[in-house]
Amino acid sequence: METPQHASFSALVVDDDPGVRQSLRLCLEADGGRVLGVGASLAALEALERGRFDVILLDLWLGSESGLDAIPDMLRRQPGAAIIVITAFATFDSAVDAMKRGAKDYLPKPFTPEQVRLAVRRALEGQQLERQLRDAEVRLREAGADDDFFETESPTFWNVMKQAARVAAADVPVLLRGESGTGKNVMARWLWQHGPRASGPFVSVNCPSLSRELMTSTLFGHKRGAFTGATNDAAGKVQEAEGGVLFLDEVGDLTLEAQAGLLRFLNDRTYERVGEAKERHADVRLVAATNRGLEDDVKAGRFREDLLFRLNVLSLVMTPLRERREDLSALSAHYLARAKVRQNRSDLLLSSGAERAIRGYGWPGNLRELRNAIERGVILSPGPSIEPEDLGVPAITEGASAGTTSPAEITIGGDVSLDALEREHIARVIARSTTLEAAAKLLGIDSTTLQRKRKRYGLA
Numbered sequence: 001m002e003t004p005q006h007a008s009f010s011a012l013v014v015d016d017d018p019g020v021r022q023s024l025r026l027c028l029e030a031d032g033g034r035v036l037g038v039g040a041s042l043a044a045l046e047a048l049e050r051g052r053f054d055v056i057l058l059d060l061w062l063g064s065e066s067g068l069d070a071i072p073d074m075l076r077r078q079p080g081a082a083i084i085v086i087t088a089f090a091t092f093d094s095a096v097d098a099m100k101r102g103a104k105d106y107l108p109k110p111f112t113p114e115q116v117r118l119a120v121r122r123a124l125e126g127q128q129l130e131r132q133l134r135d136a137e138v139r140l141r142e143a144g145a146d147d148d149f150f151e152t153e154s155p156t157f158w159n160v161m162k163q164a165a166r167v168a169a170a171d172v173p174v175l176l177r178g179e180s181g182t183g184k185n186v187m188a189r190w191l192w193q194h195g196p197r198a199s200g201p202f203v204s205v206n207c208p209s210l211s212r213e214l215m216t217s218t219l220f221g222h223k224r225g226a227f228t229g230a231t232n233d234a235a236g237k238v239q240e241a242e243g244g245v246l247f248l249d250e251v252g253d254l255t256l257e258a259q260a261g262l263l264r265f266l267n268d269r270t271y272e273r274v275g276e277a278k279e280r281h282a283d284v285r286l287v288a289a290t291n292r293g294l295e296d297d298v299k300a301g302r303f304r305e306d307l308l309f310r311l312n313v314l315s316l317v318m319t320p321l322r323e324r325r326e327d328l329s330a331l332s333a334h335y336l337a338r339a340k341v342r343q344n345r346s347d348l349l350l351s352s353g354a355e356r357a358i359r360g361y362g363w364p365g366n367l368r369e370l371r372n373a374i375e376r377g378v379i380l381s382p383g384p385s386i387e388p389e390d391l392g393v394p395a396i397t398e399g400a401s402a403g404t405t406s407p408a409e410i411t412i413g414g415d416v417s418l419d420a421l422e423r424e425h426i427a428r429v430i431a432r433s434t435t436l437e438a439a440a441k442l443l444g445i446d447s448t449t450l451q452r453k454r455k456r457y458g459l460a
């Protein structure tokens, strides 16, 4: 990959020493950065409210306050910013602590200008790669590009596909269950395309992205004047899906009010727009999806039991990738073929080490993670073959069993960067955990931090 030119980037320097602020500013400006320096975490948070920054250089000791404590607040304000922690008190513990809270890198004082520039360039390159992968996923999803692989050698997934064919024809509500990235969105479309409503619309609603106040009106519509801002009558998603399929992704995130409306609709196909006492009818098939146990939500009083019963009459459980390992080679070949065309890299092959690493890895992010890893490999590999490090999965040495071996050069206390050490540890813990939640728990971080780190290290 060519080294990206960071002609212009914005950096926030947070250090209580004006001398350090000044030297960092000069160093980064020479590299094309626009730099703002502040001396305390409160001023940093205010700056983050006002402007966007690509990189934050944060001193761990800001007079009497600890810069560490400010990291979560900073990331809440700007989740995409790369935080590089700098400190004169370079200890492994503080570095690990900073990483746990979401910092991307660690720079011990005293540092040379070249070390600063390198750390910032690395952070910017990581951001660029993340952006590329995210854009690629959005484009692909919109085009439905790679999502058409339904062949399987796995008896478990074969059964799922057999059931899916029957479910598609049944024209009743269906609940898709399964971990994130197992293909529930893709399956919902497949059911629509292979069912009696294929000529009608497919309307997809991602429930967590809806505002909680407007959820009912988004689904069922509203009458003009029903609430502040309701300047016109509006049809909801239910009406939009007339004659077709309404797909509710992450249905567990519906408010209790929206759940009540949905239950009524499932029972007799009637609903009312918000602010209107007129009964309406719609002929819509509902497909819902969840990646968590809705039974727990029922116990906690967040999800109606009667709605769960109604949705769960027919359900399909999407098989996690680690339970259909027979399909890993064919799926990798499928993604590789598509990615090569997209990235114009017809010369590339998976090395035998990469194939071994793919077979040995646990794929907690399922199909999405495998697809992203291959896309990443195609982008990063200098050619002619894609190696495990291009994919971002741990290498497995020949003859070793999956998940127990990693690159030989990584030993605690050895010549290894904190980054490499953390990445390897996270990859190994993920590989032996059954879910990402379990991995996060074991690592002592929350799931959001783990997600961020997986992205950072190309493990997502």
Ligand SMILES: Nc1ncnc2c1ncn2[C@@H]1O[C@H](COP(=O)(O)OP(=O)(O)OP(=O)(O)O)[C@@H](O)[C@H]1O
Residues within 6 Å of the ligand: 141, 146, 147, 148, 149, 150, 178, 179, 180, 181, 182, 183, 184, 185, 186, 187, 249, 289, 290, 291, 367, 368, 369, 371
């Ligand atoms: N049948 C398929 N063939 C090829 N790739 C697939 C298939 N199903 C899913 N994928 C890949 O996995 C990605 C994620 O799929 P999808 O969004 O359907 O998963 P999901 O289970 O709905 O995830 P989440 O719970 O996070 O929404 C897709 O963008 C695609 O790259």
